[in-house]
Amino acid sequence: MVQDKTIEDQHHWSLITTIKEKLKDYLQLIKVSLSIMVVFSSVVSYEMAPNIINLNWKMVWWLALGGILVTGSANTINQAVEKETDALMKRTASRPVASGRMGVSEAWVFAFLTGVAGVSILGFFFSWQAAALSGLSLFLYAYIYTPLKKVNSSAVLVGAIPGALPCLIGWAAAYDSSPAFSWAGGFVLFGIQFLWQFPHFWAIAWVAHGDYSRAGFKLLPSQIGPTKFTAMQTIVYALLQFPVGVLPYLMHMSGIYSLAIVFLANIFLLVQCFRLFREMSVKAARRVMFSSYIYLPVVLLALLFDKIHF
16 A cells, blocks of 8 residues: 555656646747736836726736737747757757657647637727737737748848737727727837837847857848848937937827936947947847847836826
8 A cells, every 4th residue: 555655646746747847838838038028018008008097907917918828829839830940049949849848739729729818818808909919910920920030131120010019909908999099109119119129139139140040040131140230230220219219208198207218228229239330249249139128128117107197
């Protein structure tokens, strides 16, 4: 009996370990850290809408859940499609599908279930405009951007659209059918996040150029790799953030304090891009990358906390 009990305990702990490992794999499919960034942009944009007056944690929770599920679905499709190329890169070789821990079919089923669940949550709890935009975002990322990465560097431009759509999805989640509801503010937030992605992503592509090249990805503006032209492109898009960053103030979305913070954040990012142009090093590219990680939450939170209520 003691031996039977020992075997039973072993099976019990083995089952628990298997479940834990499987959950860990699913979280890796979703890319939790990236999904949280996406959800953050969506929630801030939702709260920025003029018809949202008070913070409703219940609605924020549903918006976050819907966003994570849709984003997770897109990320899962990405990993199912890029199984072979992920296996070639050090940074992605340990992913569930690339490593062989999970079958492609299982990944596709998971992507389908999370995608349908996420879009449905946004439609039932918020608006079908938000649901439609989330479906569009998933489609563009999984079926246009993902295969285009091996064809042409224009994939970055295409990918920046679903990358910025969370802002518009959040705004659409606050959709009000009255004539007073305007989409203009949502497109401004979309514009800020759209432009932000270029220095952010090119810095990542610069740092990971060796890995990306082995996988056949063409993500830098120059076909010959990190060049002055690439660095100059980061400067151009950082400069474009200045006029776009003024729009929330001019449109009375937020006040003078956030305008000052956004201006300083733009200078901060621009300086790092100039340093990349001057130094042409992986170290400088990492500075742009980490600066961009700081930039977006600072700008969005500044706009939210300085939001003008009518």
